Amino acid sequence: xxxxxxxxxxxxxxxxxxxxxxxxxxxxxxxxxxxxxxxxxxxxxxxxxxxxxxxxxxxxxxxxxxxxxxxxxxxxxxxxxxxxxxxxxxxxxxxxxxxxxxxxxxxxxxxxxxxxxxxxxxxxxxxxxxxxxxxxxxxxxxxxxxxxxxxxxxxxxxxxxxxxxxxxxxxxxxxxxxxxxxxxxxxxxxxxxxxxxxxxxxxxxxxxxxxxxxxxxxxxxxxxxxxxxxxxxxxxxxxxxxxxxxxxxxxxxxxxxxxxxxxxxxxxxxxxxxxxxxxxxxxxxxxxxxxxxxxxxxxxxxxxxxxxxxxxxxxxxxxxxxxxxxxxxxxxxxxxxxxxxxxxxxxxxxxx
Numbered sequence: 001x002x003x004x005x006x007x008x009x010x011x012x013x014x015x016x017x018x019x020x021x022x023x024x025x026x027x028x029x030x031x032x033x034x035x036x037x038x039x040x041x042x043x044x045x046x047x048x049x050x051x052x053x054x055x056x057x058x059x060x061x062x063x064x065x066x067x068x069x070x071x072x073x074x075x076x077x078x079x080x081x082x083x084x085x086x087x088x089x090x091x092x093x094x095x096x097x098x099x100x101x102x103x104x105x106x107x108x109x110x111x112x113x114x115x116x117x118x119x120x121x122x123x124x125x126x127x128x129x130x131x132x133x134x135x136x137x138x139x140x141x142x143x144x145x146x147x148x149x150x151x152x153x154x155x156x157x158x159x160x161x162x163x164x165x166x167x168x169x170x171x172x173x174x175x176x177x178x179x180x181x182x183x184x185x186x187x188x189x190x191x192x193x194x195x196x197x198x199x200x201x202x203x204x205x206x207x208x209x210x211x212x213x214x215x216x217x218x219x220x221x222x223x224x225x226x227x228x229x230x231x232x233x234x235x236x237x238x239x240x241x242x243x244x245x246x247x248x249x250x251x252x253x254x255x256x257x258x259x260x261x262x263x264x265x266x267x268x269x270x271x272x273x274x275x276x277x278x279x280x281x282x283x284x285x286x287x288x289x290x291x292x293x294x295x296x297x298x299x300x301x302x303x304x305x306x307x308x309x310x311x312x313x314x315x316x317x318x319x320x321x322x323x324x325x326x327x328x329x330x331x332x333x334x335x336x337x338x339x340x341x342x343x344x345x346x347x348x349x350x351x352x
Contacts, residue, residue: 055264057171058276062213067093067175069182075099078132080106084143088131089150093179096161100180101131101151103143104189113191115351116184117142118217119151120177120203122224126164129157135200141340142198147347148190152180167202168226168233169256174209181216194218194351196288198343201301201330202226205279208309211290212282219288219350221343224298224330228305229281230257230274231267236304283312289319291346293339295328321346 054061070092078086081103089102105114119142121135131153143149154173156164165172177197185192196219199207204225211217226233234257264273275281290313294306306322313320323342325335332339 055260055273055277057169059209059212059279059282060276062171062174062209065175065178067178067182067214069093069179069184069186072102072183072187074102081140081143083107086143091180091183093155093176094162096155096176098155098160098162098176098180099131099153099158101139101149101153103139103149105143105146105148109189110191112193113189114146114148115194115196115347116148116150116190117347117351118177118180118184118195118197119149120197120199120206121151122199122201122203124157126154126157129153131158137336138198138200138340141344142347145344145348146352148184148187150180150184152176166256167205169260171209173202174206174213177206177210178214181210181214185216196220196347196351199223199225208283209279211287212279212285215287217287219290219347220286221291221293221346222306222309223293223332223339223343224295224301224306225292225309226301226305227280227309229278229308231271232305232308234267236302280309280312283309283318284316286313286316286318289321289346289350291321291323291343293323293325293332293342295325295330295332295335297327298330300330 054064056062073090074087075090076088078088080086084103084105087102087104088099090097090099092098101119119135119139124134131151135151139149139151153160154164154176155162160176162172167173181195181197184190185195195217197207197210197217198221199205200223204222204227207217207220207222208225208227211220226237228236260273264270267274290309292306292310294301294303296303303324306324310320310322321342323339325332325339328334
C-alpha cells in the first residue's frame with residue numbers, strides 16, 4: 001500500500017515538473033521574440049530585402065566566395081610568335097568550361113617562374129567574339145616582354161560555356177576572371193606571387209572589382225575603364241551627352257540597373273546599397289598599385305570615370321599613375337605604342 005502511494009505521488013510530481021518545463025520552453029522563452037523577428041524580416045523582404053542581406057554583386061559577398069579555378073588544359077596549339085608560344089587553353093569556373101588565350105615565353109623561365117598578366121578584354125558582342133581576334137597588338141606587347149599572358153573569354157563568349165551576363169550588374173565575368181587567376185597560379189612555369197591584371201573598358205571594371213575582392217593581384221593597368229560609381233554610370237554615361245555608350249553596352253546594362261532600383265531603391269533612397277556593389281567605394285583595400293589611361297575624346301566611356309578613380313585612389317593614399325591622351329579615342333589609337341610601353345614599364349616595375 002505504501003509503495004502504491006509513493007508511486008502515485010512520484011508520478012504526480014513528474015507530471016507537474018513536465019508541465020513546468022513545457023510552459024517555460026514554449027510560452028516564456030526568448031525564442032518567441034525570434035519568431036516575431038522572422039515575421040518582421042518577411043515583411044522587409046516584401047519591401048525589397050532585409051538590410052543585412054548581401055547582394056551577390058556586393059564586394060563583401062564576393063570576398064566570401066571561393067574561386068578555386070582548375071588545372072589549365074591546352075586545347076589547341078597556335079602558330080608561335082618570334083619569342084613566345086601561343087595556345088588556346090581552358091579552365092573551369094563555377095563548373096563551366098571557359099576558354100582563354102595563353103601565351104608563354106619560349107625561353108627558360110626565371111627560377112620562380114614567369115610573371116603573369118591576366119588580360120581582361122572590353123565589350124565585344126558575345127556571339128561575335130573570337131579568342132584570337134582583336135587586341136592582337138595589345139597582347140603581343142606583354143607576351144614578347146617576358147610575361148605569361150592569360151586572356152579569359154568570359155562565359156558565353158566564343159566557345160566558353162554558360163550564358164553571357166554582362167559585367168556591371170552580374171558578378172559572373174569577375175568570377176570567371178578570379179578563377180582564371182587561381183588557375184594560372186597553378187601553372188608550372190608561372191610565378192604565383194607575381195600576377196598583374198590589365199583591363200580595357202568593360203575589362204577595366206572587371207579589373208577594379210577583382211583588385212578589391214582579392215589580394216592576389218599585385219598591380220593593375222586600366223585603359224578607358226568603366227570604373228566610376230553606379231550613380232556616375234547612371235547620370236554621366238547616357239545618350240545626348242558627348243560620351244555615348246554603344247547600343248550593345250546599353251543593352252547589357254539597363255535591365256540590370258532597373259531591376260535593382262525596383263528592389264532596393266534608387267541612388268538617393270538607398271545610397272548604401274549602391275556603394276556596397278561599387279568597387280570604387282572600396283579602393284582603400286585595393287591589392288596593389290594602379291595605372292590609368294584615358295583619351296580626352298573617348299566617345300564610348302567618359303574620361304570623368306578615370307578621373308573619379310584617380311581621385312579616389314589618391315584620397316585613399318594609394319599608388320596611382322594617371323595618363324591622359326589629348327584628342328585620342330577609346331582605344332588610344334593615336335598613342336597606342338606609348339600607352340603600351342608605359343603599361344609594360346609599369347608591370348616591369350611592380351612584377352619583376
